[in-house]
Amino acid sequence: MNALPVTVGGPPPPAPASRARTADALAAFKDSRSVGMALLPLGLAFGVFVTHSGLAWWWASVFTTVIYAGSFEFMLVGMVSALAPLGAVAVTAFLVNVRHVFYALSFPLDRVQGRRAKAYSTFALTDEAYALTVSEQARSWSSSRILWLQAYMHLYWVGGGTAGALLGSLIPDSVTGLDFALTALFAVLALEAIRDRRGDLPTPVLALLGALAARLLFPGQMLLVAFTLFTAGLLARRLATRKKSAHA
Amino acid sequence: MPETPYVLAAVAVSAGVTWALRALPFAALTPLRASRTVHYLSTRMPAGIMVIILVYCLRDLPLTNPVRLCAPLLALAATVGLHLWRRNALLSILGGTTVHVALASTLHLH
Known part of the structure; x- marks a missing residue:
């Protein structure tokens, strides 16, 4: 096993009819642990932030369960404490989360079966869910394995947020920097995704250039601009390589 | 401290907008799935998107x-x-x- 020796309580003994589902649930749990390493501490930080902003602890559970969009939830707590108008809330939610429209291009929703399952799968289509389900090793995952994976990640976020809100006062103020877990998670996900592409160096380089340009030119809309520049760069590259092969 | 109905409304608005952004593009993009350009994009996007989010975390x-x-x-x-x-x-x-x-x-x- 290529993982830390984390001991966990095993799942309940499998009933014969649902053995495949149990196997999916267990495999999904293993896949979800790396994301859990980031979502749990980040959820804790979110819960602490909720109570420190003057909201009751259970709002941390409500936010994490119903909205389930990490970075935006931090912003929403700030807006709600400042009594921001609902229109401003809607516009901010749109701008922060509009990047998700790009995920429909490769997320394997066609493999998720059933209307309600598809509904949950799109609801829980976070950056992390996207990253794990579009990786090379995920090509063979079944509907239930994808859903279990999304449910575990949702649970880490809700559990971390609730625990943080309840225990917030116990964490000393001098301990800071837990939020780096999210950066570390995306560093790992980026390394893995680049590894999946093997020799394809231009793709990450295009993305890096797009991100840096967006950061310098449009810091307020960095993600949206970066995704758009990156997509435009990929399309330009496809046109260029097509022309080259046509001439050859 | 903000009132409960107001916070509930803010949560509902946020959840609605976020879910719409995650679900609706599938309806628009399903007809494009067979396109070779979409296939080209979809195989290259994950690596780039992770790099972009990493830079965003470090912004x-x-x-x-x-x-x-x-x-x-x-x-x-x-x-x-x-x-x-x-x-x-x-x-x-x-x-x-x-x-x-x-x-x-x-x-x-x-």
């Missing part, structure tokens, strides 16, 4: 303050180094975050 690096800059940079180096060495995601994330919490908690006291 507020305190470039002018070397003391505060060293915590995130050393933690990132630890994360990447651990991952290239052992390729164990749990270990890389735990190691990098530990380095960051240790440095940030001690350096920010001054």
Whole structure:
């Protein structure tokens, strides 16, 4: 096993009819642990932030369960404490989360079966869910394995947020920097995704250039601009390589 | 302290907008799935999107303050180094975050 020796309580003994589902649930749990390493501490930080902003602890559970969009939830707590108008809330939610429209291009929703399952799968289509389900090793995952994976990640976020809100006062103020877990998670996900592409160096380089340009030119809309520049760069590259092969 | 109905309304609005952004593009893009250009994009996007989100996580690096800059940079180096060495995601994330919490908690006291 290529993982830390984390001991966990095993799942309940499998009933014969649902053995495949149990196997999916267990495999999904293993896949979800790396994301859990980031979502749990980040959820804790979110819960602490909720109570420190003057909201009751259970709002941390409500936010994490119903909205389930990490970075935006931090912003929403700030807006709600400042009594921001609902229109401003809607516009901010749109701008922060509009990047998700790009995920429909490769997320394997066609493999998720059933209307309600598809509904949950799109609801829980976070950056992390996207990253794990579009990786090379995920090509063979079944509907239930994808859903279990999304449910575990949702649970880490809700559990971390609730625990943080309840225990917030116990964490000393001098301990800071837990939020780096999210950066570390995306560093790992980026390394893995680049590894999946093997020799394809231009793709990450295009993305890096797009991100840096967006950061310098449009810091307020960095993600949206970066995704758009990156997509435009990929399309330009496809046109260029097509022309080259046509001439050859 | 904000009133409960107002916060509930804010949560409902946020959840609605977020879900719409995640679900509706599938309806628009399903007819395009057979397109070779969409296939070209969809196989290359994951690697690029992860790089972009990583840069986004690091967007507020305190470039002018070397003391505060060293915590995130050393933690990132630890994360990447651990991952290239052992390729164990749990270990890389735990190691990098530990380095960051240790440095940030001690350096920010001054």
